[in-house]
Each structure stands twice: as C-alpha cells, then as structure tokens.
Amino acid sequence: MINEIAYGLGSNRSCIRELFEYGCRRAAEVGRENVYDYSLGNPSIPAPAAVDQAIRDILSDTPSLAVHGYTSAIGDLATRQAIADDLNARYAAGVRPEDLFIGCGAAPELVAVFRALAVSEAEVLAVAPYFPEYKPFVEGAGATLKVVPPDVPGFQIRLEAVEAMLSEHTVAIILNSPNNPAGTVYTRQTLENLAALLERKSAEFGHPIYIVADEPYRELVYGGVEVPFIPTIYRDTIVCYSYSKSLSLPGERIGYVYVPATATDNAALYAAIAGASRAAGHVCAPSLWQKVIARCAGLRPDLEAYDRNRKALYEGLVALGYEVAKPDGAFYLFVKAPGGDANAFSELAKQKDLLVVPGDGFGCPGYFRVCYCVSYEQIIKSLPVFGQLI
Ligand code: PLP
Secondary structure, eight states: OOOHHHHHHHHSOOHHHHHHHHHHHHHHHHOGGGOEEOOOOOOOSOOOHHHHHHHHHHHHHSOHHHHHSOOOTTOOHHHHHHHHHHHHHHHOOOOOGGGEEEESSHHHHHHHHHHHHOOTTOEEEEESSOOTTHHHHHHHTTOEEEEEOOOTTTOOOOHHHHHHHOOTTEEEEEEOSSOTTTOOOOOHHHHHHHHHHHHHHHHHHTSOOEEEEEOTTTTOBOTTOOOOOGGGTOSSEEEEEESTTTTTOTTTOOEEEEOOTTSTTHHHHHHHHHHHHHHTTOOSOOHHHHHHHHHHTTOOOOOHHHHHHHHHHHHHHHHHTOOBOOOOBTTEEEEEOTTSOHHHHHHHHHHTTEEOEEGGGGTOTTEEEEEOOSOHHHHHHHHHHHHHHO
C-alpha cells in the first residue's frame, strides 16, 4: 500500500544525480582531480564572510530560546521588513512586509504556489529549457505541465508558441531567469512582450494568468546585464526567491515568496500560498537563518570566481568549435552537442571522465549543460578533453 507516484519519484534518481554519484565513484577510483564533473549546480564559492559573522553575532546577542524557537508561520517581521527594504531600494517596487512569505528555498515555495493555483483542470506552462523538478512540483499539485518549445539558439521566449499553448485552463507560466540550464537572461523586451500577451489573454479568459518567477539566480549575472524585476513589468507575478545560490546557502533552506499588493486577488493568493505551505508542513522557515537574512538581505555575492570560469569555459569551447548559448547569468553553459545527440555525447564524454548533463530532461534535446561552479583548474584541464570530443 505505497503511493506509486511517490515511489517512482523516490526510487528513480534524476539523470543529474546519477551522473554526480557516478562522478563520486570515479573520483574514489582515479582521484578527484582526474574527474571533470560538471553535473551538479552546487555553489563553489563560500557564503560571504558577513553571513558567518552574522551567525556569531546572533548567537552572542540573542537569547537562545529566541534563536531556536518557532517563528511566526509566515516568517519573522524583521526578516520580511529587511527583504522589503532591499527590494524597494533596488527596484522601487513598493514591497510591503505583509506581501512576503518566508519559505524553505525555491523548491517548497514553488510547490506551495502551484498548489495554491491548482484549480480543477489547471494548466501551467514552462518555457524550455526548464528546471526538470517543475514537472513533479506541478503534477504533485494536481495540475498539468505544458512545455513551450525552446527558442533556439538565443533561448528567449517564443511568444507565438506561448500564445498557441495558452488556454482557458492556464493559470500560470513559470519563468526562470537567469536560466538553469541555458545561463541566459530574459531581456526587458522579451518580458514586456510576454506581459502584453498575458494581459490580452487574461482579459480574454476572464481570469489572471500569473507569471511564477523562479529566481534563485537573480543576483548571478555578469557584465552588467540587466535582470528586470518582473513584478514591475507584469503585476500578476509571484516571485519565488532563494538564497541557495546568491549567498551559497543551498543546505540551509531559506528564501521567500513575494505576492505583490497589485496582483489580482493578492490577499486570497497570499493566504492560499500560506495555506498550501501549511498543508505541506512547510511553515516557520529555519529561525536562525531568518535572523541571518534579517541582517544580510542587502548582501551580494562576489562573482569573480564564477565570472573567470564562465569566460575561460565559454571562450575555450567556442575556440574549439562548440556552439554555446551566450552565458549572461547563473553558472551554467548550454552547449550544442556535436552530432546532435546529447545523450550519445554525454556517454562518450563519460568514458573520458567528463560529466555533462544531456538537455533532454530540460525539454531541450540536442544540447548539454555544463555547470561551471567548479575549480578554475578543472576547466583548464578539461578543455583538451572537450577538444578530443568534438
Ligand atoms: N529552481 C531552479 C531553476 C533551480 O536551479 C533550483 C536549484 O538548483 C531550484 C529552483 C531549487 O532551489 P532551492 O535550493 O532554493 O530549493
């Protein structure tokens, strides 16, 4: 008497995890330095020193019971205020603390949002290439995931494809920019065009089509490229944010959902998200980490190491003849597989202890993903191997 869907999700590892585990086994056999593992998006720069200092300060200036006790279910007011202040300083977005729900990272926040929106026959669009976990998140909420085909080679959004896929059942479209796996950033123009389409279609269908902005990589952007704050372009936007990547805290499980005051049915929507989180057992995000964020909401990561890796890998692969999407953000490169079969390429690469993830799972066959949150030495050592493979 075990739920089959849950069993399936728990017993079949994702292709990314498979590759990562394989890499660990190979590292034990041939040495870590001889395995070029580009499989997993685990940050490779440490959390800013100010985060560690904030922990020490909190432990010394806050009573233990307050540090470790339950917080308000929606998160400490001080934390929500600090996040609102930071967002307002950067985007003049009019964020109020009561618009923020402190969550345990983007994954449970997305789950709560999809559950909040999952009316009968609800459909959610995702734009390929997309984060594969959207599928279990959306389907677990009882909604249907529909995938908008990729806009190759620039990886913006094919508006005509979105329009063709919108229906009266569409409740939301998920956007992830900077993008995992493409490393691309949606331009203001792309977002404005999409907003105009969604406004027109929302009016036609008589209900809002929300943008769910999945933004763990918002601060990871290079060369001064703009990452527009989507609620300032489209009012029916729900932001799911995470400090996993921006402050290198993926194991600590902390982030927030932002429901703008201007969003349609915002109070009911907020209540539904809080209720869905409650039903999933995800309330009262880790107390210590809420207190850290209250002190560190304005911190930005030092991206120098990622940027150095990005340039070395991008320039190295292009010089070898690879076709690579322009990597403006996150810490991923998305590369066209020589010969067109990314699974075959990944298998071949694996034989040389080079681990890259085929794009099929991201809804984009023919490409492979390279996570460059690794050491610079790995990149330099692995380029000749990429050279042998093309
Ligand atoms: N969304 C995207 C696009 C991601 O890449 C990830 C993690 O890699 C997540 C969500 C989940 O992030 P979190 O650690 O905040 O749950």
